[in-house]
Amino acid sequence: MSEVSMVVNGRRVSGTVEDRTLLVHFLRENQGLTGTHVGCDTSQCGACVVHMDGKAVKSCSMLAAQASGSEIVTIEGLANGADLHPVQAAFKEHHGLQCGFCTPGMIMAAVDMINRHPGGLDEKTVRAELEGNICRCTGYHNIVKAILAASQTMAKGKGKTKKAA
Amino acid sequence: MYQTNYHRASSVADAVKLQKKADDGKFVSGGMTLIQTMKQRLAAPSDLIDLRHIKELKGVKVSGKSVTIGAATTHAEVASDAKLAKACPAICHLAAHIGDPHVRNMGTIGGSVANNDPAADYPAAMLALDATIVTNKREIAAAKFFTGLFETALKDDEIVTAVTFTVPDKCGYSKFPNPASRYAMTGVFVAKRKDGVKAAVTGAGDDGVFRSKEVEAALSKKFDASALDGVKVSAKNLMTDIHATAEYRANLIVVMAKRAVAAANG
Numbered sequence: 001m002s003e004v005s006m007v008v009n010g011r012r013v014s015g016t017v018e019d020r021t022l023l024v025h026f027l028r029e030n031q032g033l034t035g036t037h038v039g040c041d042t043s044q045c046g047a048c049v050v051h052m053d054g055k056a057v058k059s060c061s062m063l064a065a066q067a068s069g070s071e072i073v074t075i076e077g078l079a080n081g082a083d084l085h086p087v088q089a090a091f092k093e094h095h096g097l098q099c100g101f102c103t104p105g106m107i108m109a110a111v112d113m114i115n116r117h118p119g120g121l122d123e124k125t126v127r128a129e130l131e132g133n134i135c136r137c138t139g140y141h142n143i144v145k146a147i148l149a150a151s152q153t154m155a156k157g158k159g160k161t162k163k164a165a
Numbered sequence: 166m167y168q169t170n171y172h173r174a175s176s177v178a179d180a181v182k183l184q185k186k187a188d189d190g191k192f193v194s195g196g197m198t199l200i201q202t203m204k205q206r207l208a209a210p211s212d213l214i215d216l217r218h219i220k221e222l223k224g225v226k227v228s229g230k231s232v233t234i235g236a237a238t239t240h241a242e243v244a245s246d247a248k249l250a251k252a253c254p255a256i257c258h259l260a261a262h263i264g265d266p267h268v269r270n271m272g273t274i275g276g277s278v279a280n281n282d283p284a285a286d287y288p289a290a291m292l293a294l295d296a297t298i299v300t301n302k303r304e305i306a307a308a309k310f311f312t313g314l315f316e317t318a319l320k321d322d323e324i325v326t327a328v329t330f331t332v333p334d335k336c337g338y339s340k341f342p343n344p345a346s347r348y349a350m351t352g353v354f355v356a357k358r359k360d361g362v363k364a365a366v367t368g369a370g371d372d373g374v375f376r377s378k379e380v381e382a383a384l385s386k387k388f389d390a391s392a393l394d395g396v397k398v399s400a401k402n403l404m405t406d407i408h409a410t411a412e413y414r415a416n417l418i419v420v421m422a423k424r425a426v427a428a429a430n431g
Protein backbone atom coordinates (compact mmCIF):
# COMPACT_ATOMS: atom_id res chain seq x y z
CA MET A 1 0.00 0.00 0.00
CA SER A 2 1.06 3.56 -0.63
CA GLU A 3 0.31 6.78 1.20
CA VAL A 4 -0.54 9.29 -1.48
CA SER A 5 -1.07 12.96 -0.99
CA MET A 6 -1.79 15.63 -3.56
CA VAL A 7 -3.63 18.88 -4.06
CA VAL A 8 -6.84 18.28 -6.01
CA ASN A 9 -8.71 21.34 -7.22
CA GLY A 10 -7.01 23.45 -4.61
CA ARG A 11 -7.70 21.10 -1.70
CA ARG A 12 -5.03 18.94 -0.10
CA VAL A 13 -6.17 15.31 -0.07
CA SER A 14 -4.50 12.08 0.95
CA GLY A 15 -5.29 8.41 1.15
CA THR A 16 -3.87 4.95 1.47
CA VAL A 17 -4.21 3.02 -1.75
CA GLU A 18 -2.86 -0.11 -3.39
CA ASP A 19 0.28 0.77 -5.31
CA ARG A 20 -1.40 -0.36 -8.52
CA THR A 21 -4.29 2.13 -8.14
CA LEU A 22 -4.56 4.34 -11.19
CA LEU A 23 -4.84 8.09 -10.67
CA VAL A 24 -8.26 8.08 -12.37
CA HIS A 25 -9.56 5.51 -9.87
CA PHE A 26 -8.15 7.46 -6.96
CA LEU A 27 -9.99 10.54 -8.20
CA ARG A 28 -13.25 8.78 -8.97
CA GLU A 29 -13.45 6.25 -6.16
CA ASN A 30 -11.47 7.72 -3.28
CA GLN A 31 -12.29 11.36 -3.94
CA GLY A 32 -15.75 10.92 -5.46
CA LEU A 33 -14.76 13.13 -8.38
CA THR A 34 -16.57 11.20 -11.08
CA GLY A 35 -16.32 13.93 -13.71
CA THR A 36 -13.11 12.37 -14.97
CA HIS A 37 -14.11 9.45 -17.21
CA VAL A 38 -12.55 6.23 -18.46
CA GLY A 39 -13.35 5.53 -22.09
CA CYS A 40 -10.75 3.02 -23.21
CA ASP A 41 -7.98 0.75 -22.03
CA THR A 42 -5.44 1.71 -24.67
CA SER A 43 -4.58 5.26 -23.55
CA GLN A 44 -6.09 6.71 -26.71
CA CYS A 45 -9.48 8.30 -25.96
CA GLY A 46 -8.58 11.14 -23.60
CA ALA A 47 -11.82 10.97 -21.56
CA CYS A 48 -9.58 10.81 -18.48
CA VAL A 49 -7.51 13.95 -19.10
CA VAL A 50 -6.70 16.03 -16.02
CA HIS A 51 -4.01 18.62 -15.37
CA MET A 52 -0.99 17.62 -13.32
CA ASP A 53 1.19 20.56 -12.30
CA GLY A 54 -0.40 22.56 -15.08
CA LYS A 55 -0.02 19.99 -17.85
CA ALA A 56 -2.66 17.80 -19.48
CA VAL A 57 -2.09 14.11 -18.75
CA LYS A 58 -4.08 10.89 -19.07
CA SER A 59 -5.07 9.89 -15.57
CA CYS A 60 -5.77 6.32 -16.74
CA SER A 61 -2.14 5.83 -17.62
CA MET A 62 -0.56 6.82 -14.37
CA LEU A 63 -0.56 5.40 -10.86
CA ALA A 64 -1.93 7.56 -8.08
CA ALA A 65 1.47 7.00 -6.44
CA GLN A 66 3.21 8.50 -9.47
CA ALA A 67 1.07 11.62 -9.08
CA SER A 68 1.63 11.91 -5.34
CA GLY A 69 3.02 15.31 -4.40
CA SER A 70 1.58 17.02 -7.43
CA GLU A 71 -1.23 19.49 -8.06
CA ILE A 72 -4.18 18.08 -9.93
CA VAL A 73 -7.03 19.97 -11.55
CA THR A 74 -10.06 18.01 -12.75
CA ILE A 75 -13.15 19.14 -14.62
CA GLU A 76 -14.80 19.81 -11.25
CA GLY A 77 -12.12 22.40 -10.50
CA LEU A 78 -12.64 24.62 -13.53
CA ALA A 79 -15.81 26.59 -12.81
CA ASN A 80 -15.75 29.50 -10.44
CA GLY A 81 -18.79 28.68 -8.31
CA ALA A 82 -21.81 28.95 -10.58
CA ASP A 83 -19.80 30.69 -13.31
CA LEU A 84 -18.70 28.24 -15.95
CA HIS A 85 -15.12 28.41 -17.17
CA PRO A 86 -14.97 30.09 -20.62
CA VAL A 87 -14.24 26.74 -22.27
CA GLN A 88 -17.23 25.11 -20.54
CA ALA A 89 -19.41 28.05 -21.55
CA ALA A 90 -18.22 27.81 -25.16
CA PHE A 91 -18.96 24.05 -25.33
CA LYS A 92 -22.49 24.83 -24.14
CA GLU A 93 -22.96 27.75 -26.50
CA HIS A 94 -21.59 25.96 -29.59
CA HIS A 95 -23.13 22.53 -28.91
CA GLY A 96 -19.70 20.99 -28.44
CA LEU A 97 -21.22 17.88 -26.86
CA GLN A 98 -23.94 15.32 -27.38
CA CYS A 99 -23.73 12.39 -24.96
CA GLY A 100 -21.10 14.24 -22.96
CA PHE A 101 -18.89 11.27 -22.22
CA CYS A 102 -15.78 12.70 -23.87
CA THR A 103 -16.51 16.24 -22.70
CA PRO A 104 -14.54 16.45 -19.41
CA GLY A 105 -11.40 15.26 -21.19
CA MET A 106 -12.08 17.47 -24.19
CA ILE A 107 -12.46 20.52 -21.98
CA MET A 108 -9.34 19.78 -19.93
CA ALA A 109 -7.40 19.22 -23.17
CA ALA A 110 -8.82 22.45 -24.60
CA VAL A 111 -7.84 24.54 -21.57
CA ASP A 112 -4.31 23.15 -21.77
CA MET A 113 -4.19 23.79 -25.53
CA ILE A 114 -5.35 27.39 -25.15
CA ASN A 115 -2.84 28.01 -22.36
CA ARG A 116 -0.01 26.72 -24.54
CA HIS A 117 -0.99 28.97 -27.46
CA PRO A 118 -1.17 32.46 -26.00
CA GLY A 119 -0.88 33.86 -29.53
CA GLY A 120 -4.22 32.29 -30.46
CA LEU A 121 -5.34 29.14 -32.28
CA ASP A 122 -6.45 28.29 -35.80
CA GLU A 123 -8.64 25.41 -36.89
CA LYS A 124 -5.77 23.28 -38.17
CA THR A 125 -3.88 23.56 -34.89
CA VAL A 126 -6.98 22.72 -32.83
CA ARG A 127 -7.65 19.61 -34.90
CA ALA A 128 -4.04 18.45 -34.64
CA GLU A 129 -4.00 19.16 -30.90
CA LEU A 130 -7.14 17.04 -30.40
CA GLU A 131 -5.20 13.97 -31.51
CA GLY A 132 -5.46 12.45 -28.03
CA ASN A 133 -9.21 12.98 -27.54
CA ILE A 134 -11.82 10.86 -29.23
CA CYS A 135 -15.50 11.79 -29.56
CA ARG A 136 -17.98 9.26 -30.90
CA CYS A 137 -20.91 11.66 -31.24
CA THR A 138 -20.20 15.14 -32.50
CA GLY A 139 -17.95 14.66 -35.49
CA TYR A 140 -15.68 17.26 -33.85
CA HIS A 141 -16.88 20.31 -35.84
CA ASN A 142 -18.63 21.96 -32.92
CA ILE A 143 -15.87 21.02 -30.51
CA VAL A 144 -13.40 22.84 -32.74
CA LYS A 145 -15.74 25.84 -32.98
CA ALA A 146 -16.13 25.92 -29.20
CA ILE A 147 -12.39 25.80 -28.59
CA LEU A 148 -11.70 28.57 -31.12
CA ALA A 149 -14.41 30.73 -29.53
CA ALA A 150 -13.13 30.06 -26.01
CA SER A 151 -9.60 30.87 -27.07
CA GLN A 152 -10.75 34.28 -28.26
CA THR A 153 -12.77 34.94 -25.12
CA MET A 154 -9.83 33.98 -22.94
CA ALA A 155 -7.44 36.15 -24.97
CA LYS A 156 -9.68 39.10 -24.21
CA GLY A 157 -9.33 38.12 -20.58
CA LYS A 158 -13.09 37.93 -20.10
CA GLY A 159 -14.31 35.73 -17.30
CA LYS A 160 -10.89 34.28 -16.61
CA THR A 161 -10.95 32.15 -13.47
CA LYS A 162 -8.02 31.81 -11.16
CA LYS A 163 -8.30 28.08 -10.77
CA ALA A 164 -8.06 27.43 -14.49
CA ALA A 165 -4.28 27.45 -14.36
CA MET B 166 -3.12 -4.87 -13.30
CA TYR B 167 -1.34 -7.27 -10.98
CA GLN B 168 -0.05 -6.05 -7.64
CA THR B 169 3.17 -4.11 -7.66
CA ASN B 170 5.27 -2.02 -5.27
CA TYR B 171 5.96 1.57 -6.17
CA HIS B 172 9.22 3.33 -5.29
CA ARG B 173 10.30 6.84 -6.14
CA ALA B 174 14.04 7.10 -6.78
CA SER B 175 15.82 10.29 -5.76
CA SER B 176 18.99 9.66 -7.79
CA VAL B 177 20.37 7.21 -10.32
CA ALA B 178 22.33 5.47 -7.57
CA ASP B 179 19.17 5.18 -5.48
CA ALA B 180 17.28 3.73 -8.45
CA VAL B 181 19.95 1.07 -9.00
CA LYS B 182 19.84 0.16 -5.31
CA LEU B 183 16.03 -0.16 -5.37
CA GLN B 184 16.18 -2.28 -8.50
CA LYS B 185 18.76 -4.62 -6.96
CA LYS B 186 16.59 -5.15 -3.87
CA ALA B 187 13.50 -6.02 -5.92
CA ASP B 188 12.54 -9.51 -7.14
CA ASP B 189 11.65 -8.36 -10.61
CA GLY B 190 11.93 -4.59 -10.55
CA LYS B 191 11.39 -2.39 -13.56
CA PHE B 192 12.15 1.27 -14.14
CA VAL B 193 9.27 3.53 -15.05
CA SER B 194 9.73 6.97 -16.59
CA GLY B 195 6.67 8.41 -18.33
CA GLY B 196 4.81 5.11 -18.00
CA MET B 197 3.15 5.73 -21.37
CA THR B 198 4.19 2.26 -22.48
CA LEU B 199 4.84 0.38 -19.25
CA ILE B 200 1.65 1.27 -17.34
CA GLN B 201 -0.37 0.33 -20.45
CA THR B 202 1.37 -3.01 -20.66
CA MET B 203 0.77 -3.63 -16.96
CA LYS B 204 -2.91 -2.75 -17.30
CA GLN B 205 -3.17 -5.38 -20.00
CA ARG B 206 -1.34 -7.82 -17.71
CA LEU B 207 1.34 -8.27 -20.33
CA ALA B 208 3.91 -7.14 -17.78
CA ALA B 209 3.86 -7.77 -14.04
CA PRO B 210 6.95 -6.30 -12.40
CA SER B 211 7.11 -6.93 -8.65
CA ASP B 212 8.39 -3.40 -8.17
CA LEU B 213 8.28 -0.15 -10.12
CA ILE B 214 11.15 2.28 -9.68
CA ASP B 215 10.10 5.76 -10.77
CA LEU B 216 12.84 7.76 -12.51
CA ARG B 217 10.66 10.77 -13.32
CA HIS B 218 11.76 12.87 -10.34
CA ILE B 219 15.51 12.43 -10.74
CA LYS B 220 16.87 15.89 -11.56
CA GLU B 221 20.16 14.68 -13.05
CA LEU B 222 18.19 12.88 -15.81
CA LYS B 223 16.38 15.97 -17.05
CA GLY B 224 17.05 18.69 -19.55
CA VAL B 225 18.53 19.52 -22.94
CA LYS B 226 22.09 20.83 -23.36
CA VAL B 227 23.30 22.33 -26.61
CA SER B 228 26.91 23.41 -26.87
CA GLY B 229 28.00 24.25 -30.39
CA LYS B 230 27.16 21.18 -32.48
CA SER B 231 26.98 18.87 -29.50
CA VAL B 232 23.56 17.95 -28.11
CA THR B 233 22.79 16.05 -24.91
CA ILE B 234 19.23 15.17 -23.94
CA GLY B 235 18.63 13.78 -20.46
CA ALA B 236 16.72 10.48 -20.40
CA ALA B 237 13.80 11.84 -18.34
CA THR B 238 13.21 14.76 -20.71
CA THR B 239 9.65 14.53 -22.01
CA HIS B 240 8.69 14.63 -25.67
CA ALA B 241 6.94 17.97 -25.02
CA GLU B 242 10.14 19.43 -23.52
CA VAL B 243 12.22 18.29 -26.50
CA ALA B 244 9.61 19.63 -28.93
CA SER B 245 9.57 23.08 -27.32
CA ASP B 246 13.27 23.54 -26.50
CA ALA B 247 14.35 26.81 -28.12
CA LYS B 248 18.08 26.04 -28.27
CA LEU B 249 17.44 22.66 -29.79
CA ALA B 250 15.01 24.14 -32.32
CA LYS B 251 17.87 26.33 -33.53
CA ALA B 252 20.53 23.64 -33.54
CA CYS B 253 18.55 20.68 -34.82
CA PRO B 254 14.89 21.43 -35.65
CA ALA B 255 14.32 17.92 -37.04
CA ILE B 256 14.48 16.38 -33.57
CA CYS B 257 11.95 18.92 -32.23
CA HIS B 258 9.67 18.17 -35.18
CA LEU B 259 9.95 14.45 -34.46
CA ALA B 260 9.14 14.88 -30.77
CA ALA B 261 6.20 17.17 -31.58
CA HIS B 262 4.59 14.39 -33.61
CA ILE B 263 4.81 11.56 -31.10
CA GLY B 264 1.34 10.39 -30.06
CA ASP B 265 -0.72 13.29 -28.71
CA PRO B 266 -0.17 16.26 -26.36
CA HIS B 267 -0.99 14.28 -23.22
CA VAL B 268 1.35 11.43 -24.14
CA ARG B 269 4.06 13.99 -24.94
CA ASN B 270 3.68 15.55 -21.49
CA MET B 271 4.64 12.25 -19.83
CA GLY B 272 6.58 10.08 -22.32
CA THR B 273 10.38 10.45 -22.26
CA ILE B 274 13.23 9.97 -24.69
CA GLY B 275 14.92 7.51 -22.30
CA GLY B 276 11.77 5.40 -22.08
CA SER B 277 11.35 5.48 -25.82
CA VAL B 278 14.85 4.30 -26.67
CA ALA B 279 14.86 1.72 -23.85
CA ASN B 280 11.55 0.34 -25.10
CA ASN B 281 12.67 0.20 -28.77
CA ASP B 282 9.15 -0.22 -30.12
CA PRO B 283 9.51 -1.15 -33.81
CA ALA B 284 7.20 1.76 -34.70
CA ALA B 285 8.67 4.38 -32.34
CA ASP B 286 10.15 7.58 -33.76
CA TYR B 287 13.28 8.26 -31.68
CA PRO B 288 15.14 5.04 -32.60
CA ALA B 289 15.24 6.16 -36.25
CA ALA B 290 16.70 9.53 -35.25
CA MET B 291 19.28 7.91 -32.95
CA LEU B 292 20.47 5.54 -35.66
CA ALA B 293 20.65 8.13 -38.46
CA LEU B 294 22.31 10.71 -36.19
CA ASP B 295 24.90 8.20 -34.99
CA ALA B 296 23.84 9.05 -31.46
CA THR B 297 25.38 7.61 -28.33
CA ILE B 298 23.12 6.16 -25.65
CA VAL B 299 24.64 6.96 -22.27
CA THR B 300 23.83 4.69 -19.34
CA ASN B 301 24.89 4.55 -15.70
CA LYS B 302 27.49 1.98 -16.78
CA ARG B 303 28.76 2.85 -20.27
CA GLU B 304 28.24 4.58 -23.58
CA ILE B 305 26.68 2.60 -26.40
CA ALA B 306 26.59 3.58 -30.07
CA ALA B 307 23.02 3.57 -31.42
CA ALA B 308 24.09 1.03 -34.08
CA LYS B 309 24.89 -1.42 -31.25
CA PHE B 310 22.08 -0.36 -28.90
CA PHE B 311 18.95 -1.33 -30.88
CA THR B 312 19.17 -5.10 -31.22
CA GLY B 313 15.71 -6.23 -32.33
CA LEU B 314 11.96 -5.93 -31.68
CA PHE B 315 11.64 -4.32 -28.22
CA GLU B 316 15.25 -5.47 -27.64
CA THR B 317 18.22 -3.34 -26.69
CA ALA B 318 21.74 -3.83 -25.36
CA LEU B 319 20.53 -2.73 -21.89
CA LYS B 320 20.99 -5.01 -18.88
CA ASP B 321 18.16 -5.29 -16.32
CA ASP B 322 19.82 -2.93 -13.85
CA GLU B 323 21.09 -0.50 -16.46
CA ILE B 324 19.56 2.97 -16.69
CA VAL B 325 19.66 5.18 -19.75
CA THR B 326 20.81 8.54 -18.42
CA ALA B 327 21.06 10.56 -21.63
CA VAL B 328 21.49 10.48 -25.38
CA THR B 329 24.11 12.58 -27.13
CA PHE B 330 24.81 13.37 -30.75
CA THR B 331 26.64 15.81 -32.99
CA VAL B 332 24.36 17.90 -35.16
CA PRO B 333 24.87 16.90 -38.82
CA ASP B 334 25.12 19.35 -41.76
CA LYS B 335 21.48 18.64 -42.58
CA CYS B 336 18.80 16.33 -41.26
CA GLY B 337 15.06 15.73 -41.53
CA TYR B 338 12.34 13.32 -40.45
CA SER B 339 9.06 12.33 -42.00
CA LYS B 340 6.59 9.69 -40.92
CA PHE B 341 3.36 8.27 -42.22
CA PRO B 342 1.45 8.07 -38.96
CA ASN B 343 -0.94 5.25 -38.23
CA PRO B 344 -4.28 7.07 -38.29
CA ALA B 345 -5.34 5.60 -34.93
CA SER B 346 -2.21 5.52 -32.78
CA ARG B 347 0.08 8.02 -34.55
CA TYR B 348 2.95 5.56 -34.26
CA ALA B 349 4.96 5.39 -37.47
CA MET B 350 3.53 3.09 -40.13
CA THR B 351 6.81 4.02 -41.73
CA GLY B 352 9.11 6.85 -40.75
CA VAL B 353 12.47 7.85 -42.23
CA PHE B 354 15.15 10.01 -40.63
CA VAL B 355 17.90 11.25 -42.96
CA ALA B 356 21.14 12.90 -41.87
CA LYS B 357 23.86 14.30 -44.12
CA ARG B 358 27.46 14.77 -43.08
CA LYS B 359 30.70 15.25 -44.99
CA ASP B 360 31.43 11.54 -44.73
CA GLY B 361 28.05 10.44 -46.14
CA VAL B 362 24.32 10.12 -45.69
CA LYS B 363 22.52 7.94 -43.15
CA ALA B 364 18.85 7.04 -43.57
CA ALA B 365 17.16 5.10 -40.78
CA VAL B 366 13.72 3.56 -41.11
CA THR B 367 11.22 2.85 -38.33
CA GLY B 368 7.77 1.27 -38.41
CA ALA B 369 8.63 -0.95 -41.36
CA GLY B 370 11.32 -3.46 -40.47
CA ASP B 371 10.52 -7.01 -39.37
CA ASP B 372 13.28 -6.68 -36.83
CA GLY B 373 12.83 -3.05 -35.78
CA VAL B 374 14.70 0.07 -36.82
CA PHE B 375 17.28 -0.30 -39.65
CA ARG B 376 19.26 1.72 -42.20
CA SER B 377 18.13 1.61 -45.82
CA LYS B 378 21.06 0.93 -48.16
CA GLU B 379 18.98 1.81 -51.22
CA VAL B 380 18.00 5.23 -49.86
CA GLU B 381 21.51 5.98 -48.59
CA ALA B 382 23.11 5.05 -51.94
CA ALA B 383 20.76 7.32 -53.87
CA LEU B 384 21.10 10.26 -51.47
CA SER B 385 24.89 9.97 -51.30
CA LYS B 386 24.98 10.85 -55.01
CA LYS B 387 22.73 13.85 -54.57
CA PHE B 388 21.05 14.97 -51.35
CA ASP B 389 17.80 15.88 -53.01
CA ALA B 390 14.34 14.30 -53.22
CA SER B 391 14.78 13.92 -56.99
CA ALA B 392 17.65 11.48 -56.37
CA LEU B 393 15.04 9.03 -55.06
CA ASP B 394 12.89 9.08 -58.21
CA GLY B 395 12.53 5.52 -59.43
CA VAL B 396 14.47 4.07 -56.46
CA LYS B 397 13.02 0.75 -55.31
CA VAL B 398 13.41 -0.61 -51.79
CA SER B 399 13.19 -4.37 -51.31
CA ALA B 400 10.15 -5.63 -49.37
CA LYS B 401 12.19 -8.49 -47.98
CA ASN B 402 12.44 -8.28 -44.18
CA LEU B 403 9.67 -5.68 -44.00
CA MET B 404 6.58 -6.02 -41.83
CA THR B 405 3.13 -7.08 -42.99
CA ASP B 406 0.27 -6.48 -40.54
CA ILE B 407 -3.36 -5.36 -40.52
CA HIS B 408 -2.27 -1.82 -41.37
CA ALA B 409 -0.11 -2.42 -44.43
CA THR B 410 1.74 -5.05 -46.47
CA ALA B 411 5.51 -5.24 -46.78
CA GLU B 412 5.28 -3.98 -50.38
CA TYR B 413 3.22 -0.97 -49.29
CA ARG B 414 5.80 -0.16 -46.63
CA ALA B 415 8.65 -0.56 -49.14
CA ASN B 416 7.02 2.14 -51.23
CA LEU B 417 6.37 4.30 -48.15
CA ILE B 418 10.06 4.20 -47.29
CA VAL B 419 10.91 5.98 -50.55
CA VAL B 420 8.04 8.45 -50.19
CA MET B 421 8.92 9.29 -46.57
CA ALA B 422 12.63 9.54 -47.45
CA LYS B 423 11.77 12.11 -50.15
CA ARG B 424 9.78 14.17 -47.66
CA ALA B 425 12.52 13.88 -45.04
CA VAL B 426 15.14 15.13 -47.49
CA ALA B 427 12.88 17.97 -48.59
CA ALA B 428 12.46 18.92 -44.92
CA ALA B 429 16.22 18.69 -44.33
CA ASN B 430 16.90 20.98 -47.29
CA GLY B 431 14.29 23.36 -45.88
Ligand SMILES: Cc1cc2nc3c(=O)[nH]c(=O)nc-3n(C[C@H](O)[C@H](O)[C@H](O)COP(=O)(O)OP(=O)(O)OC[C@H]3O[C@@H](n4cnc5c(N)ncnc54)[C@H](O)[C@@H]3O)c2cc1C
Nearest residue numbers: 194195196197198199264272273275276285286325347348
Ligand atom coordinates in the same frame (compact mmCIF):
# COMPACT_ATOMS: atom_id res chain seq x y z
C1 LIG C 1 -1.58 6.78 -27.30
C2 LIG C 1 -0.09 6.66 -27.45
C3 LIG C 1 0.48 7.04 -28.65
C4 LIG C 1 1.86 6.94 -28.83
N1 LIG C 1 2.38 7.33 -30.02
C5 LIG C 1 3.72 7.23 -30.22
C6 LIG C 1 4.32 7.67 -31.44
O1 LIG C 1 3.64 8.18 -32.35
N2 LIG C 1 5.66 7.52 -31.59
C7 LIG C 1 6.45 7.02 -30.59
O2 LIG C 1 7.65 6.93 -30.79
N3 LIG C 1 5.92 6.62 -29.43
C8 LIG C 1 4.58 6.72 -29.21
N4 LIG C 1 4.07 6.34 -28.00
C9 LIG C 1 4.97 5.82 -26.96
C10 LIG C 1 5.49 6.96 -26.09
O3 LIG C 1 6.39 7.74 -26.84
C11 LIG C 1 6.18 6.44 -24.84
O4 LIG C 1 6.28 7.55 -24.02
C12 LIG C 1 7.56 5.88 -24.98
O5 LIG C 1 7.65 4.86 -25.91
C13 LIG C 1 8.02 5.30 -23.67
O6 LIG C 1 8.49 6.31 -22.86
P1 LIG C 1 8.07 6.38 -21.33
O7 LIG C 1 8.93 7.42 -20.72
O8 LIG C 1 6.62 6.56 -21.22
O9 LIG C 1 8.56 4.95 -20.83
P2 LIG C 1 7.91 3.93 -19.78
O10 LIG C 1 6.59 3.49 -20.24
O11 LIG C 1 8.03 4.47 -18.43
O12 LIG C 1 8.96 2.74 -19.95
C14 LIG C 1 9.07 1.99 -21.14
C15 LIG C 1 10.15 0.92 -20.98
O13 LIG C 1 11.44 1.52 -20.87
C16 LIG C 1 12.05 1.23 -19.62
N5 LIG C 1 12.69 2.48 -19.20
C17 LIG C 1 12.07 3.69 -19.05
N6 LIG C 1 12.98 4.64 -18.78
C18 LIG C 1 14.20 4.02 -18.74
C19 LIG C 1 15.53 4.48 -18.50
N7 LIG C 1 15.81 5.77 -18.28
N8 LIG C 1 16.52 3.56 -18.54
C20 LIG C 1 16.25 2.26 -18.80
N9 LIG C 1 15.03 1.77 -19.02
C21 LIG C 1 14.02 2.64 -19.00
C22 LIG C 1 10.95 0.75 -18.73
O14 LIG C 1 11.42 -0.15 -17.76
C23 LIG C 1 10.00 0.08 -19.71
O15 LIG C 1 10.44 -1.21 -20.02
C24 LIG C 1 2.68 6.44 -27.78
C25 LIG C 1 2.10 6.06 -26.58
C26 LIG C 1 0.74 6.17 -26.40
C27 LIG C 1 0.14 5.76 -25.10
Ligand code: FES
Nearest residue numbers: 039045046048060
Ligand atom coordinates in the same frame (compact mmCIF):
# COMPACT_ATOMS: atom_id res chain seq x y z
S1 FES D 1 -9.42 6.39 -20.52
FE1 FES D 1 -7.54 7.41 -20.54
S2 FES D 1 -7.13 7.58 -22.63
FE2 FES D 1 -8.99 6.46 -22.64
Ligand code: FES
Nearest residue numbers: 098102135136137
Ligand atom coordinates in the same frame (compact mmCIF):
# COMPACT_ATOMS: atom_id res chain seq x y z
S1 FES E 1 -20.21 13.83 -27.01
FE1 FES E 1 -20.48 11.70 -26.98
S2 FES E 1 -18.43 10.99 -27.07
FE2 FES E 1 -18.19 13.09 -27.43
